[in-house]
Amino acid sequence: MRNPHAQRAARITMLIRNTTLPDGRTGIDLLVRDGRFAAIGPNLTHALPLPEGEPVLDAEGWLLSPPFVDAHFHMDATLSYGLPRVNASGTLLEGIALWGELKPLLTQQALVDRALQYCDWAAAKGLLAIRTHVDVCDERLLAVDALLQVREQVRPVIDLQLVAFPQDGLLRSPTALVNLQRALDKGVDVVGGIPHFERTMSDGAESVKLLCEIAAQRGLRVDMHCDESDDPLSRHIETLAFHTQRLKLHGRVTGSHLTSMHSMDNYYVSKLLPLIAEAGVHAVANPLINITLQGRHDGYPKRRGMTRVPELMAAGVNVAFGHDCVMDPWYSLGSADMLEVAQMGLHVAQMTSQAQMRACFDAVTVNAARVMGLEGYGLEVGCHADAVLLQARSPIEAIRLRATRLAVLRRGELIARTAPAVAQLSLPGRSARIDWTLPR
Numbered sequence: 001m002r003n004p005h006a007q008r009a010a011r012i013t014m015l016i017r018n019t020t021l022p023d024g025r026t027g028i029d030l031l032v033r034d035g036r037f038a039a040i041g042p043n044l045t046h047a048l049p050l051p052e053g054e055p056v057l058d059a060e061g062w063l064l065s066p067p068f069v070d071a072h073f074h075m076d077a078t079l080s081y082g083l084p085r086v087n088a089s090g091t092l093l094e095g096i097a098l099w100g101e102l103k104p105l106l107t108q109q110a111l112v113d114r115a116l117q118y119c120d121w122a123a124a125k126g127l128l129a130i131r132t133h134v135d136v137c138d139e140r141l142l143a144v145d146a147l148l149q150v151r152e153q154v155r156p157v158i159d160l161q162l163v164a165f166p167q168d169g170l171l172r173s174p175t176a177l178v179n180l181q182r183a184l185d186k187g188v189d190v191v192g193g194i195p196h197f198e199r200t201m202s203d204g205a206e207s208v209k210l211l212c213e214i215a216a217q218r219g220l221r222v223d224m225h226c227d228e229s230d231d232p233l234s235r236h237i238e239t240l241a242f243h244t245q246r247l248k249l250h251g252r253v254t255g256s257h258l259t260s261m262h263s264m265d266n267y268y269v270s271k272l273l274p275l276i277a278e279a280g281v282h283a284v285a286n287p288l289i290n291i292t293l294q295g296r297h298d299g300y301p302k303r304r305g306m307t308r309v310p311e312l313m314a315a316g317v318n319v320a321f322g323h324d325c326v327m328d329p330w331y332s333l334g335s336a337d338m339l340e341v342a343q344m345g346l347h348v349a350q351m352t353s354q355a356q357m358r359a360c361f362d363a364v365t366v367n368a369a370r371v372m373g374l375e376g377y378g379l380e381v382g383c384h385a386d387a388v389l390l391q392a393r394s395p396i397e398a399i400r401l402r403a404t405r406l407a408v409l410r411r412g413e414l415i416a417r418t419a420p421a422v423a424q425l426s427l428p429g430r431s432a433r434i435d436w437t438l439p440r
């Protein structure tokens with residue numbers, strides 16, 4: 001991961017010609033000036049002729065999207081799969097125990113190297129904003145220092161937001177509260193938590209109260225691992241919504257996972273959803289992880305475990321999908337592909353209508369950007385010229401094909417290209433090039 005802007009002039013102008021936008025408009029050109037979109041519309045070539053020699057990207061009608069955004073990730077653990085051993089049971093709790101075994105073996109350089117490798121993967125996939133939780137239950141705060149370094153190093157390419165995450169429990173771990181405050185003093189962006197992992201329900205509720213107060217005092221956002229459990233009585237999201245209201249943190253608080261909601265009593269959920277919406281609490285589901293970690297204590301039928309995504313959306317809650325894990329103690333797969341995340345979320349939530357499939361694309365783009373509070377995000381005049389060109393004609397086709405990222409732009413500069421996925425079919429009496437899209 002290098003800074004592509006280091007040796008460049010501040011002023012870059014580019015024309016992106018003949019795109020399809022996520023809202024369905026086709027034949028759209030976008031003019032970039034000083035790293036932001038200066039004009040968007042049809043036939044800009046004629047209206048705003050470029051100076052001689054300025055770059056032109058011919059999109060050939062493919063879909064141009066704002067970049068992918070991952071609202072929930074663990075960059076301190078990523079790419080550590082197999083260190084020091086693999087998770088034999090595949091459960092959340094063995095994953096936490098395994099992470100505890102790995103922590104004393106970590107070095108800052110190894111953490112930085114793995115995080116930078118992941119950021120390279122992310123940039124190539126058009127994933128240009130990531131909110132990562134970072135474990136603060138380590139007296140050395142090794143991972144905090146490593147990811148603060150990475151945040152600065154990748155800033156020209158990726159917006160990295162750090163969450164102070166007390167993995168071992170804010171009250172359950174004797175030094176977590178002090179270390180969380182130390183991490184925030186060092187510049188970590190967001191207050192995290194894990195109320196369902198505290199010793200008792202009341203300790204969980206107390207941790208939510210304390211953490212929201214810390215965020216309010218410091219003017220920070222909150223993002224808690226909340227009710228990542230199959231226990232229908234794990235109801236910390238209710239407490240999180242309450243303190244969000246009490247402290248007037250509307251729009252700045254996120255409940256991540258919320259898997260217990262999958263198993264909750266329907267009548268209780270009918271009361272809960274309006275409370276979450278009223279408090280302006282964002283929700284993040286992590287489909288790849290929820291479908292593999294939840295329901296592990298079930299016989300058949302096995303619960304899916306993912307939170308109630310379409311119902312939350314229908315209640316007016318902003319819902320994003322996160323990747324959560326890639327090749328770490330909790331999950332052995334993944335490749336920084338937010339279209340894989342969207343595709344899994346779509347399937348697990350059975351969101352198969354046209355509107356719902358488009359909503360799944362939003363969950364890894366605009367909704368996730370709202371969770372992070374990103375400034376200047378989107379394909380609008382004045383926004384940062386950050387975008388990804390996909391080998392697809394629509395958001396639904398992008399999810400179906402997990403479309404190739406033909407080009408990735410950051411601040412108007414091309415930072416990654418991938419060759420189109422095309423197969424040459426050679427059969428007796430028939431030869432064809434196929435890319436799995438329907439004829440236009």
Ligand code: FE2
Nearest residue numbers: 072074225324
């Ligand atoms: Fe997580």
